[in-house]
Amino acid sequence: MIDTHCHLNADVFEGRVESLLKESKALGVRQFFVVGWNQASSEKAVELAKRFPEIKAIVGLHPVDTETSQDLAWLTPMIENNRESIIAVGEIGFDYYWHKETHQHTVQTHVFDQQMTIAERFQLPVVIHCRDAYDALLMHLQNRGGTYRGIMHCFGGTPEQAKGFLDLGFDLSFGGPITFKNAHIARDVLKNTPLNRLHLETDSPYLAPHPHRGQENTPTFLPLVFEKACEVLEISANQLELILKSNVENLFHVKTK
Numbered sequence: 001m002i003d004t005h006c007h008l009n010a011d012v013f014e015g016r017v018e019s020l021l022k023e024s025k026a027l028g029v030r031q032f033f034v035v036g037w038n039q040a041s042s043e044k045a046v047e048l049a050k051r052f053p054e055i056k057a058i059v060g061l062h063p064v065d066t067e068t069s070q071d072l073a074w075l076t077p078m079i080e081n082n083r084e085s086i087i088a089v090g091e092i093g094f095d096y097y098w099h100k101e102t103h104q105h106t107v108q109t110h111v112f113d114q115q116m117t118i119a120e121r122f123q124l125p126v127v128i129h130c131r132d133a134y135d136a137l138l139m140h141l142q143n144r145g146g147t148y149r150g151i152m153h154c155f156g157g158t159p160e161q162a163k164g165f166l167d168l169g170f171d172l173s174f175g176g177p178i179t180f181k182n183a184h185i186a187r188d189v190l191k192n193t194p195l196n197r198l199h200l201e202t203d204s205p206y207l208a209p210h211p212h213r214g215q216e217n218t219p220t221f222l223p224l225v226f227e228k229a230c231e232v233l234e235i236s237a238n239q240l241e242l243i244l245k246s247n248v249e250n251l252f253h254v255k256t257k
């Protein structure tokens with residue numbers, strides 16, 4: 001299994017990464033894509049990727065973090081100098097849950113567009129965060145034009161919105177919420193996602209799956225997400241494992257273990 005989105009660069013994991021990797025590997029989780037949300041956390045993701053061969057870094061500025069700084073001058077040199085470690089730009093996107101004001105949305109859009117352009121320049125896929133803004137983001141991407149290569153991370157939209165992003169070229173990724181008792185829509189969307197457009201993740205330390213909901217999440221919980229996905233998709237663990245590996249290779253152009 002591959003955790004395509006986790007934050008082992010978060011402060012809560014300081015000094016615990018090596019043991020978490022060991023525990024996760026014992027449970028069959030063999031690769032980890034560590035995602036930044038600002039400059040410092042992106043640097044940390046790259047640092048971890050250099051230290052551990054099973055880690056790759058995804059770097060970018062999260063929409064909510066545009067509140068602190070909108071500076072992106074660091075991003076291009078970081079990618080240029082770490083091509084081996086960095087496999088995508090993210091997490092970037094729209095968040096209208098934490099930012100409700102129109103002027104904040106304008107800032108998010110501007111920062112998002114700049115990062116899309118950087119990703120395109122390096123031919124890297126993008127990892128997209130979207131909260132309470134699926135229709136706005138869809139419309140923005142449709143108006144922007146072009147074809148897209150990336151992941152809608154921890155997708156929580158409706159079946160119609162899922163279709164919109166799939167049509168634009170995005171893959172969908174699912175995490176802990178598909179295990180929640182009331183998450184009928186998320187499971188429905190998962191069931192209708194083409195098998196070659198699907199990824200799994202933990203988003204650690206957030207969104208721990210059932211029965212750990214509300215607790216700290218770690219990549220050791222990925223098997224709970226994986227088992228639920230097998231059940232929803234009605235396919236065997238072996239089949240799903242092969243599908244997910246090939247999806248990761250196709251999207252990120254990395255070798256899987």
Ligand SMILES: [Zn+2]
Nearest residue numbers: 005035091203
């Ligand atoms: Zn995340």
